[in-house]
Amino acid sequence: KNQVEQSPQSLIILEGKNCTLQCNYTVSPFSNLRWYKQDTGRGPVSLTIMTFSENTKSNGRYTATLDADTKQSSLHITASQLSDSASYICVVSDRGSTLGRLYFGRGTQLTVWP
Amino acid sequence: EADIYQTPRYLVIGTGKKITLECSQTMGHDKMYWYQQDPGMELHLIHYSYGVNSTEKGDLSSESTVSRIRTEHFPLTLESARPSHTSQYLCASRAGGAGRPDTQYFGPGTRLTVL
Numbered sequence: 001k002n003q004v005e006q007s008p009q010s011l012i013i014l015e016g017k018n019c020t021l022q023c024n025y026t027v028s029p030f031s032n033l034r035w036y037k038q039d040t041g042r043g044p045v046s047l048t049i050m051t052f053s054e055n056t057k058s059n060g061r062y063t064a065t066l067d068a069d070t071k072q073s074s075l076h077i078t079a080s081q082l083s084d085s086a087s088y089i090c091v092v093s094d095r096g097s098t099l100g101r102l103y104f105g106r107g108t109q110l111t112v113w114p
Numbered sequence: 115e116a117d118i119y120q121t122p123r124y125l126v127i128g129t130g131k132k133i134t135l136e137c138s139q140t141m142g143h144d145k146m147y148w149y150q151q152d153p154g155m156e157l158h159l160i161h162y163s164y165g166v167n168s169t170e171k172g173d174l175s176s177e178s179t180v181s182r183i184r185t186e187h188f189p190l191t192l193e194s195a196r197p198s199h200t201s202q203y204l205c206a207s208r209a210g211g212a213g214r215p216d217t218q219y220f221g222p223g224t225r226l227t228v229l
Contacts, residue, residue: 043204043220104156
């Protein structure tokens with residue numbers, strides 16, 4: 001079973017609307033959580049990174065939240081644009097090894113329609 | 115924009131061919147990684163390196179091999195490609211030691227198709 005679960009699997013919204021993507025994880029011990037944006041055929045690009053002590057982080061129109069007690073994170077996108085169409089991947093790192101092992105979700109495929 | 119590059123971006127080859135996927139970064143990062151990603155699925159770590167002359171296998175068993183002779187270069191080789199190797203291969207690197215939440219920077223990926 002994947003230790004990082006994302007929902008929804010896919011989402012279609014109209015340009016200008018807001019949306020929220022969810023990430024639940026079971027990774028322990030927890031180190032940090034990152035949200036990446038991956039355009040089709042490209043590598044993932046980091047949007048935000050949060051450690052245990054941080055519960056919110058913003059990057060322009062992207063705002064990520066983290067509840068380390070419930071092991072949940074969300075990524076909120078405001079005033080969506082066509083260029084937001086991409087896969088959004090939640091990645092959790094553990095503290096259990098020097099590698100800083102990363103656990104990847106399968107991503108939420110967001111499509112923004114004009 | 116991350117300074118990590120992969121070539122080729124797309125590759126279509128026949129079964130049994132030997133191929134090398136190139137990855138290079140100009141950020142001076144010690145740690146480098148190779149991931150395999152199928153459509154709609156999560157990334158799976160297949161190889162990683164802590165530095166020059168250091169290579170380790172990742173979580174997903176892979177018939178590929180890697181080398182790290184120079185800090186900036188981390189090529190992946192398949193001695194005899196098969197259709198089951200068809201996938202997207204992503205290279206990544208990061209700086210920092212254990213415990214620091216440094217970001218992994220990803221290359222654009224190589225889409226490999228083996229006929």
